[in-house]
Amino acid sequence: xxRTVVIVGGSVAGVRTAQALRSExxxxxxxLVGDEPEMPYDKPPxxxxxxxxxxxxxxxxxxxxxxxERDRIELCLGAAAVSLDxxxxxxxxxxxxxxxYDVAVIATGASARRPPWTTSSGVHVMRTLxxxxxxxxxxxxxxxxxxxxxxxxxxxxxxxxxxxxxEVVAVDPLENPLGRLLGPEIGTAIADLHRRHGVxxxxxxxxxxxxxxxxxxxxxLGDGSVLEAASAVVGIGVQPNTGWLAGSGLDVGNGVRADxxxxxxxxADVYVVGDVARWYHRxxxxxxxxxxxxxxxxxxxxxxxxxVHPDEPRAYEAVEYAWSDQYDWKVQVAGRPTACxxxxxxxxxxxxxxxxxxxxxxxxxxxxxxxxxxxxKALVQLRRLLGTGGGHxxxxxxVRSLL
Amino acid sequence: xxxxxxxxxxxxxxxxxxxAAPEYYDIDDEGVVVLLREEISEAELPVLxxxxxxxxxxxLTIER
Numbered sequence: 001x002x003r004t005v006v007i008v009g010g011s012v013a014g015v016r017t018a019q020a021l022r023s024e025x026x027x028x029x030x031x032l033v034g035d036e037p038e039m040p041y042d043k044p045p046x047x048x049x050x051x052x053x054x055x056x057x058x059x060x061x062x063x064x065x066x067x068x069e070r071d072r073i074e075l076c077l078g079a080a081a082v083s084l085d086x087x088x089x090x091x092x093x094x095x096x097x098x099x100x101y102d103v104a105v106i107a108t109g110a111s112a113r114r115p116p117w118t119t120s121s122g123v124h125v126m127r128t129l130x131x132x133x134x135x136x137x138x139x140x141x142x143x144x145x146x147x148x149x150x151x152x153x154x155x156x157x158x159x160x161x162x163x164x165x166x167e168v169v170a171v172d173p174l175e176n177p178l179g180r181l182l183g184p185e186i187g188t189a190i191a192d193l194h195r196r197h198g199v200x201x202x203x204x205x206x207x208x209x210x211x212x213x214x215x216x217x218x219x220x221l222g223d224g225s226v227l228e229a230a231s232a233v234v235g236i237g238v239q240p241n242t243g244w245l246a247g248s249g250l251d252v253g254n255g256v257r258a259d260x261x262x263x264x265x266x267x268a269d270v271y272v273v274g275d276v277a278r279w280y281h282r283x284x285x286x287x288x289x290x291x292x293x294x295x296x297x298x299x300x301x302x303x304x305x306x307x308v309h310p311d312e313p314r315a316y317e318a319v320e321y322a323w324s325d326q327y328d329w330k331v332q333v334a335g336r337p338t339a340c341x342x343x344x345x346x347x348x349x350x351x352x353x354x355x356x357x358x359x360x361x362x363x364x365x366x367x368x369x370x371x372x373x374x375x376x377k378a379l380v381q382l383r384r385l386l387g388t389g390g391g392h393x394x395x396x397x398x399v400r401s402l403l
Numbered sequence: 404x405x406x407x408x409x410x411x412x413x414x415x416x417x418x419x420x421x422x423a424a425p426e427y428y429d430i431d432d433e434g435v436v437v438l439l440r441e442e443i444s445e446a447e448l449p450v451l452x453x454x455x456x457x458x459x460x461x462x463l464t465i466e467r
């Protein structure tokens with residue numbers, strides 16, 4: 001009998017699961033449920049090329065109607081899932097429809113954490129195409145942009161806003177905010193890059209309050225000083241979208257808990273993929289949740305395989321990998337680059353376009369992770385070594401040989 | 404016979420293709436993809452379809 005797979009979530013994890021099911025030879029029905037009314041789109045360009053007006057919305061689509069038809073992916077868009085009944089094998093949608101499934105895939109992703117300040121306009125988050133459209137239009141105005149939170153999203157938005165000619169002030173409670181993700185040296189180098197491009201940084205300062213409206217915002221910092229801004233963008237992390245699973249019996253503390261094969265704990269026939277998944281990572285020996293694009297794509301392939309070949313399930317233990325593009329710099333991160341306090345830097349970190357890698361080690365001498373600046377070839381080697389459990393010394397030797 | 408193609412101008416050196424299919428893709432010193440093989444068999448398609456879809460900027464295609 002033909003099986004039906006219902007995938008809840010129309011972003012990269014969901015779309016790639018649907019496509020990978022066909023690549024794996026799945027012949028049953030594939031239904032893709034998405035809460036947004038528009039065709040699935042890709043998120044990485046939203047803080048970069050889309051804001052810079054280099055890409056229009058057609059360029060960010062993950063799936064066209066033709067491609068969906070070709071792969072027989074039934075689209076159910078503009079329909080939020082509101083509950084999962086694992087006993088009846090049914091998913092209920094906000095419009096009252098109930099979808100029967102043989103296998104359900106939870107791919108509902110995560111949402112931008114909302115700022116706690118109550119302003120009626122001018123304060124943005126950056127997560128959805130709608131968010132990016134609103135900010136893109138707002139960047140037409142004059143006046144400074146306050147970027148609150150200087151992680152990858154904040155830094156990319158700062159670079160895009162600056163490139164579009166806006167004054168930018170970046171605020172973050174940490175003295176070296178990107179150092180938390182990349183290690184102190186590369187974190188400092190990127191902050192310097194932003195300052196060279198004219199971004200004003202107010203690091204080591206939290207935001208106490210934002211008031212006013214678009215064009216006339218007042219951002220009050222921890223030291224009592226006030227920044228005048230026309231727009232503000234708040235990038236303070238995300239929260240997994242698990243609200244609809246309350247009452248499903250699933251464990252949804254910080255994402256849906258799943259085993260090493262990405263099967264939801266405690267219930268049958270439910271898989272979890274992407275930002276919303278907190279699965280058991282065998283190599284790390286713990287449950288982890290990862291918010292990277294590549295993770296969503298790789299986990300989707302694994303989930304599709306496990307749905308099609310339930311008797312030969314694969315454990316998912318990919319190496320974490322993320323990138324960020326700011327101005328003409330390329331930042332790439334693999335594994336856990338800040339796993340230890342001590343990183344070893346290879347290459348040259350000074351100058352206009354440095355090329356270097358910072359490598360961290362595990363206590364047992366294996367490579368834990370690396371942050372790489374403008375050096376994709378080194379990244380390839382490091383990522384490979386991380387996958388095979390290579391040593392820190394071996395990694396240093398290999399990367400040095402590329403110099 | 405399916406043929407692997409790459410848009411070298413689009414490639415940004417994200418290197419996901421190399422991770423997914425190291426016998427077919429590599430990277431040069433400038434961080435641009437290198438095709439190690441171009442002609443592939445039908446049996447190799449599933450792996451390469453995944454590799455092509457792992458490119459964040461859609462720089463890779465398979466021509467049939």
